[in-house]
Amino acid sequence: MILIGERINGMFKDIREGILNKNPEPIQYWAKRQYEMCAGFLDINTGPTVEAEDQPAVMEWLVKIAQEAAQLPCCVDSTNPAAIEAGLKVHKGKAMINSTTADQWKMDIYIPMAAKYNAAIIGLAMNEKGVPKSAADRVALAMEIVVNCDMHGVPMEDLYIDPLMLPANVAQEHGVEVLETLRQIKTLADPPPRTTMGLSNSSQGCTNRKLINRTFLIMSIANGLDSAIADVDDDDLLDAVAAAKILMNQDIYCDSFLKTYRSR
Amino acid sequence: MAVTIAKEKWTSKVGEMELGTGAKAIKVGGETSLPFLHFEGEIPNRPVLALEVWDMEPTEWPDILKKPFDGVLADPVAWAKKNVEYGADLIAIRFMSAHPDFKDASPEECAATAKAVADAVDVPLVLIGCGIDEKDAAVMEKVGEALNGKQCLIGCATEKNYKTITAAAMVNGHSVIASSPLDINLAKQLNILMTEMNLPTNRIAIDPLVGALGYGIEYAYSIMERARMGALMGDKMLAMPVICFVGQEAWKAKEAKSPDEETPEWGALDKRAILWEVVTTTSFALAGGSIFILRHPETIKHVNTHFAKVMESNAY
Numbered sequence: 001m002i003l004i005g006e007r008i009n010g011m012f013k014d015i016r017e018g019i020l021n022k023n024p025e026p027i028q029y030w031a032k033r034q035y036e037m038c039a040g041f042l043d044i045n046t047g048p049t050v051e052a053e054d055q056p057a058v059m060e061w062l063v064k065i066a067q068e069a070a071q072l073p074c075c076v077d078s079t080n081p082a083a084i085e086a087g088l089k090v091h092k093g094k095a096m097i098n099s100t101t102a103d104q105w106k107m108d109i110y111i112p113m114a115a116k117y118n119a120a121i122i123g124l125a126m127n128e129k130g131v132p133k134s135a136a137d138r139v140a141l142a143m144e145i146v147v148n149c150d151m152h153g154v155p156m157e158d159l160y161i162d163p164l165m166l167p168a169n170v171a172q173e174h175g176v177e178v179l180e181t182l183r184q185i186k187t188l189a190d191p192p193p194r195t196t197m198g199l200s201n202s203s204q205g206c207t208n209r210k211l212i213n214r215t216f217l218i219m220s221i222a223n224g225l226d227s228a229i230a231d232v233d234d235d236d237l238l239d240a241v242a243a244a245k246i247l248m249n250q251d252i253y254c255d256s257f258l259k260t261y262r263s264r
Numbered sequence: 265m266a267v268t269i270a271k272e273k274w275t276s277k278v279g280e281m282e283l284g285t286g287a288k289a290i291k292v293g294g295e296t297s298l299p300f301l302h303f304e305g306e307i308p309n310r311p312v313l314a315l316e317v318w319d320m321e322p323t324e325w326p327d328i329l330k331k332p333f334d335g336v337l338a339d340p341v342a343w344a345k346k347n348v349e350y351g352a353d354l355i356a357i358r359f360m361s362a363h364p365d366f367k368d369a370s371p372e373e374c375a376a377t378a379k380a381v382a383d384a385v386d387v388p389l390v391l392i393g394c395g396i397d398e399k400d401a402a403v404m405e406k407v408g409e410a411l412n413g414k415q416c417l418i419g420c421a422t423e424k425n426y427k428t429i430t431a432a433a434m435v436n437g438h439s440v441i442a443s444s445p446l447d448i449n450l451a452k453q454l455n456i457l458m459t460e461m462n463l464p465t466n467r468i469a470i471d472p473l474v475g476a477l478g479y480g481i482e483y484a485y486s487i488m489e490r491a492r493m494g495a496l497m498g499d500k501m502l503a504m505p506v507i508c509f510v511g512q513e514a515w516k517a518k519e520a521k522s523p524d525e526e527t528p529e530w531g532a533l534d535k536r537a538i539l540w541e542v543v544t545t546t547s548f549a550l551a552g553g554s555i556f557i558l559r560h561p562e563t564i565k566h567v568n569t570h571f572a573k574v575m576e577s578n579a580y
Contacts, residue, residue, distance in 0.1 A: 157273070191270075252494045252502060254452035260501055 001241055001250070002041065002227035004075050004096075005034030006200060008066055010047015019050060019058055027062060028069035035070035037232040038241075038262060041096055042066050044087060045077035056086035063087045075122070075229070081109050088117040096120040098229075099162065102127045102141035107148045114149075120158040121149070122196055125181065131164045133173070135180035138163050139188070142181070146188050160196040160227060161185050167204040168212055175202075175216070182223040199230040210234055218244050238262065269580075271304050272297070274496035278503050279466035280309070281439055283354065283415055284388025290353055292554040293466070293505035298492060299552050300574040305496075310575050311549050313564050314354035314390050314557045315347040316511055319369070319377045320361040325559075326521055328537050332561050340377050341384045348385050350561035351568070354417075356390035357381055362403050363394035371406035378407045382414055389416045390507075390557065392441070401428035408432035417441060417507070417555070420471055423454055430458045439467040441507055446473055446480075448487050448502070455501045465500055469507040469555060476513035477544045484508075488551040508548045511559030514541035542566040549574070 007030040010016045018026040031042055044066060046058045055078060063074050076087035077098035088095050099122035100110035107123075114121040123145035125131075125138040132138050142161045149159045163181035166174045178197070186192040197220060203212035214237050217228055221244045230237065242261035245251040254260060280294035290312055297305025321338045322330075332350070336342040344355045357378060361369035382389060391407050393400025404418050405428055412435075419441025421429040426442065433440045442458060444450040451470055459465055470491065474484035488506055495503035514520055519530065520537040530536055541563040545556050549571065558564065 252452055252490070252499060253449045254456060254501065255449075256453060256456045260452075260456060263500070 001221060001225075001245060002196075003037075003039050003232050003241070004041040004043050004196070004227060004229040005030070005037070005039035005232045006043050006198075006229050007034055007231070007233065008042055008062065009045040009077070010049055011045070012047075016047055016049055019046065019062070022061075024065040024069075027065050031066040031069035031072070034232050035072055037234075038238055038264075039072060039232050040227070041075045042070065042072050043075040043077050043098065043229050045098075046083060052080055055080045055083035059083040059087040060090050064090050067092055076119075081113070084110070085113060088113070088119055091117075091119075094118060094120065096122065096160070098122045099124050100145065102144040104144075104148075107145065111145075111148050111152045111154055114154050114158065115152045120160060121154065122160045122162055123149070123193075124162050124164055126164055131166065131174075133177065135163075135177045135184060138177065138181040139184045142185050142193070143188055146193055149193075150189070156189050156191050156193045159193040161193050162196050162198065165197050165199070165202045165216065167206065168202055168216075169204075169206045179219060179223045182220055182225055186224045194226040195224055196227040196229065197225060199228045210236065213237065214240050217241065221245075221248060272301075274305060276496055276498040276500075276503060277306075278492070278495050278505060279468075281417075281466050281469065281505050283390075283417055283439065284386075285413070285415055286386060288387045289415070290388055292469075295492075295496075295552075297496070299550055300578075302577045302579045307575065309554070310571050311554050311556060312353040313351075313545075313567060314356040314555065315350060315352040315561065315564070316356045316358055316557060316559050317343045317347060317381065318358050318360045319374065320366060322360070326515065326537070328534055329515060329559055341380050344381045344385050347561070348387055351564050352387065352558075352561075354388045354390055354555070355381065355385055356392055356557045358392045358394075359403055359407070360394050362399050363396060364399070366394075371403045374403045375406040375410035379410045382411050389414065390441075390555070391416050391418045391438075392420060392557075395420075397422055397424040401425035404429045405432045408436045408438055411438070412436040415439070417469060419443065419469075421454070421458065423450070423457070426454060426458055427461070430461050430463050433467065434461070434463055439469060441469050441471045442504075443471040443473060446483050446487060448472075448491055451487075451491065452499075452501045455504065459501070465504060468504045470502070470504045471507050471509065474508045474510065474513060474544075474548060474553075476510070476517045477540060477547065478519065479513065479517060481544060481547060485547065485551045488548065488553065492552040505554035506548075506552055507555040507557065508545070508553040509557045510541060510544045510548065511557055511563075514544045515559055538562045538566070542570075546570050 014026040073093045075096040125141045163178045202216045203209035277296040278293045294308040359374045361367040420443040491502040520540045
């Protein structure tokens with residue numbers, strides 16, 4: 001289970017201010033904090049307040065200072081291809097691109113980029129028509145991404161399909177479809193692609209957000225989820241993941257399993 | 265269309281342990297693949313073979329096992345030298361005399377024997393107690409001190425006595441054998457407890473308490489396989505070399521003792537008994553065993569022939 005720390009995102013006030021004032025402190029604080037909280041990747045997103053033409057420079061700066069603070073790879077997150085490529089250029093280690101959809105024109109940009117920079121890539125099971133309602137339609141879009149990755153030589157272990165979870169308070173019927181999608185994605189290729197999801201989406205606008213996130217994460221792990229972009233600053237979430245890894249026979253049990261999960 | 269060969273991509277490696285000092289020092293572990301799959305990773309070190317030396321004459325050993333040590337069984341130093349001649353990579357001294365049922369020898373007496381053997385041979389030493397937890401702790405404290413800096417492998421540490429033995433190893437620069445009864449979860453937990461005392465992970469050897477061929481070999485085999493896969497997938501608390509006490513198990517087997525006239529259909533005893541130790545060893549080597557504690561010198565010859573073959577690169 002690879003946790004991708006969601007916190008370095010210009011949508012958060014402290015990060016936004018850090019970007020505007022060129023102050024690395026909040027970014028480096030969250031890089032370190034998320035490292036301590038078992039993140040395997042740092043999601044890096046400039047946020048919507050940065051103008052499109054400034055995004056590449058801001059992304060480059062964010063990736064550099066985040067990797068100075070914590071030895072973690074980054075999940076370079078933007079809707080702007082130039083910003084993503086700017087992040088990949090300065091990135092140390094194996095990065096992850098966040099993300100392409102199943103639209104051909106987007107796949108034609110991002111998948112060759114993943115191949116060029118030897119980066120992993122997140123593929124969203126959606127296209128310009130939006131997020132499909134059914135598992136079957138999600139899986140069909142996932143297959144488009146699988147085929148395109150294969151054509152460009154991006155191995156399945158580097159492709160993370162996101163079945164797209166929507167908030168429980170507005171799109172309740174999507175939960176079971178997402179779980180079914182996770183199961184079916186594992187049948188699309190051998191070896192199968194990996195899976196991920198934006199976990200906090202599941203609880204957007206809800207009460208008891210951490211409980212909803214944690215519960216859905218564990219349900220998803222049981223259905224084949226390999227990674228998640230999540231709020232990792234949450235001890236209960238980490239404990240639940242540690243227990244899930246034991247119950248899924250992914251980690252070998254020992255009495256100190258909560259502690260060993262946290263040790264790097 | 266070209267066929268893509270599927271190869272397992274492991275992300276982690278087994279810790280590499282160094283034993284002994286000087287020209288005869290050896291390294292074990294360090295693998296980045298399942299045993300002998302040179303095409304999937306590195307197998308930097310050949311498994312190593314130790315022959316046992318007891319600090320008192322073994323009374324219950326069968327004749328076939330006593331014969332190669334004629335005249336030295338009561339003299340640990342001479343016995344150890346003989347083992348080196350026979351090609352042992354290490355010498356395993358078993359302080360049987362410390363057992364309350366035998367001579368109840370003091371830790372100081374054991375330390376004197378250890379020192380004498382260490383002065384007489386230059387191969388690395390494995391120092392093993394008599395199997396009584398409290399006594400072994402007391403013995404290892406003294407023996408460990410007497411051989412300070414020799415980078416020995418001492419044990420066996422159990423959940424009852426690991427604190428004293430780990431401390432003795434840390435102070436004197438030795439590595440520790442961590443024993444747990446055929447239970448991967450307990451093995452992992454014991455490794456955690458020992459590393460929490462700040463013993464580096466590459467100074468622990470896992471002893472899963474193996475059984476011999478025909479006597480539950482498959483239990484230890486599966487535990488070793490599972491531990492190795494865990495280690496290669498990043499479980500640091502199982503990423504240690506495995507030590508197998510094969511001699512003591514193989515020579516307990518009926519097949520290693522039953523005389524020719526009782527079981528003629530089993531073949532000649534002198535060949536059969538040794539093969540029992542050989543096959544138990546090679547089986548565990550294929551499961552990931554790195555250090556083998558043996559009893560018969562012939563076993564060393566057979567097993568080394570096998571190891572030479574499996575250590576040949578099959579990378580492609």
